[in-house]
Amino acid sequence: MSAIPQASEAPQHEKKGTFVTYPDSPFELFQPYPPAGDQPQAIEKLVEGVQDGEVYQTLLGVTGSGKTYTMANVIARLGRPAIVFAPNKTLAAQLYSEFREFFPHNAVEYFVSYYDYYQPEAYVPQRDLFIEKDSSINEHIEQMRLSATKSVLERRDTVIVATVSAIYGIGAPEDYTQMRFIMRIGDKIGQRDVISQLIRMQYNRNEQDFARGTFRVRGDTIDIFPAEHSELAIRVELFDDEIEQLQLFDPLTGRIRQKVPRFTVYPSSHYVTPREKVLSAVESIKLELDERLKFFVAEGKLVEAQRLEQRTRFDLEMLSELGHCKGIENYTRHLSGAPPGAPPSTLTDYLPKDALMFLDESHQMIGQLNGMYAGDRARKETLVAYGFRLPSAMDNRPLKFEEFEARMRQVVFVSATPADYEKQHAGQVVEQLVRPTGLIDPEVEIRPATHQVDDVLQEIRIRVDKNERVLITTLTKRMAEQLTDYLSDNGVKVRYLHSDVDTVERVEIIRDLRLGQFDVLVGINLLREGLDIPEVSLVAILDADKEGFLRAERSLIQTIGRAARNLNGKAILYADRMTESMKKAIGETERRRARQVAHNEAHGITPRSIQKQIRDLIDGVYSEKASKEQEKQELQRAMVEDMSEKDISKRIKQLEKQMLEHARNLEFEKAARVRDQLALLKEQAFGASVHDNVAIGSGGKKS
The missing domain is CATH 3.40.50.300 (P-loop containing nucleotide triphosphate hydrolases)
Known part of the structure; x- marks a missing residue:
């Protein structure tokens, strides 16, 4: 059981750890600390x-x-x-x-x-x-x-x-795999065949703008930018209708990364379909169309019949000529050859x-x-x-x-x-139920709702003297606003977190609460992410006996858990009667507490609050440059969260354009700087920067 104290130390050296592998498992697991609790x-x-x-x-x-x-x-x-x-x-x-x-x-x-x-x-x-x-x-x-x-x-x-x-x-896996293009050095294939295969996979030929899902041709050299990669392209060199060389290269700088013996290019969309399937789909769509038109005419619905015929005939022509059309997903059943009512792939x-x-x-x-x-x-x-x-x-x-x-x-x-x-x-x-830190669930107390506001005020004063924080959850916006005003009039430093607060402001409010700029946070639904704050030692739930979504058993358990990161965590439920939800929630919390206390006693663990993060933040606000940087990034991340997905997409496109412009002018240092900005933006938008997983040959390692 020596693993347990080690785990509780872990926050102090987060990035240290070991890689662990298991027999017959292809995974390499990075363990920042051994499993504990x-x-x-x-x-x-x-x-x-x-x-x-x-x-x-x-x-x-x-x-x-x-x-x-x-x-x-x-x-x-x-x-x-x-x-x-x-x-x-x-x-x-x-x-x-x-x-x-x-x-x-x-x-x-x-x-x-x-x-x-x-x-x-x-x-x-x-x-x-x-x-x-x-x-x-x-x-x-x-x-x-x-x-x-x-x-x-x-x-x-x-x-x-x-x-x-x-x-x-999405398209059927068998079509998707059938349409992929496997290239090996020494394969007999001509330049025109490579091009027609790429066109079938819905790649576009573009000599000017080399982007994802396109290819360019220079004599017997064909550069392909695979649709599933973001920073990797493949150069195919042909000689006498034979693949002579395959090279992975950086599409931005043109620098060769490595030579490979084989490479698989996948279709640029999940909806690609082999030509013969498209042609048979066209026939079956025509049959269905005739049947449906007869139905509409028999019903006297001539406008509907004309509308359907016009729209479908246009799509059929596109399918026959190009192999795809706008809204192709509506013909999935015909393209996959599945019977009516069959589930999609x-x-x-x-x-x-x-x-x-x-x-x-x-x-x-x-x-x-x-x-x-x-x-x-x-x-x-x-x-x-x-x-x-x-x-x-x-x-x-x-x-x-x-x-x-x-x-x-x-x-x-x-x-x-x-x-x-x-x-x-x-x-x-x-x-x-047992946390690696040894922390236990908060104790739960029920008090009458009649004097809930005055009682909360007293409890707040006790917590403020100990430099701890309080979360209060109310049922309505009006109640939250009145309570905030009342507490403020009584000298309490309090803020109100409501649904109109944007993400940037939310990050700032939570940070200020942790720094002690104010001591009490009032809210209606405190179950949103990001509210697990170690300094909070009291969660007060007002009107806990009013049955409903926010006072249901699951919501109560989750809300009580907001005080679980502090050593002196406590939850007070203000209620005049015991509801079924309260009984279950309190019973479950008590059961968990008993388990956790027994585990700590059996293994001699002294629980302790999580300290590190707050210290970092305080240093950051007053002195340390690194933490200031961290705070800046936190706000930048919040700004990204607050941008609509459309805006993020626009910004990414702008940066990519800028990057390619620099690369064209051979300003590779500037291009690399913009690429770093891009990586940061993608990391903030998607939780991690977009990366390329490349399986070389048959080995499944990422290069």
């Missing part, structure tokens, strides 16, 4: 559960117990590809950057929706209004999505962090059979996965009824929950507060 037994049980063939398991981990680290250890031990689902992009970016730290030498990929802005096509019959599909695609996320499918098809050491976007249709179909699935914050994820199908269906039914789309467009849809269930591999639900679905399905519930 409840982590070793949780890892052991989950690994055993998977090996014993358990399909469903639940990891019930309290806040601050290092659930991501446990997941990383389980993945490394089992040596199988894994996919981790997160309920939103913010959390996905956070997980992506953490997994990148744990697996720096493996393929950690990111698969989220690539739309900065998306207006699906829709029809409003009451106003006879058709809304054309309008979207703006973030090409960096598109590149990361292509990189994810490439890695999962080529490598075993892949971890994909995904959102619910992964249950929406999604990212889950690209995963090998033995992949592991983790559903992080599963109590939110399950609800999301459940709700996607119905909303999509309602919109499409109107489009089909009024002749904007063929009935087969209904099959371009997200998976129904039952279909997703059928595609689930061995799955681990991860949550501090599992919901009913996980409870019914979990073959084994693994608890991770």
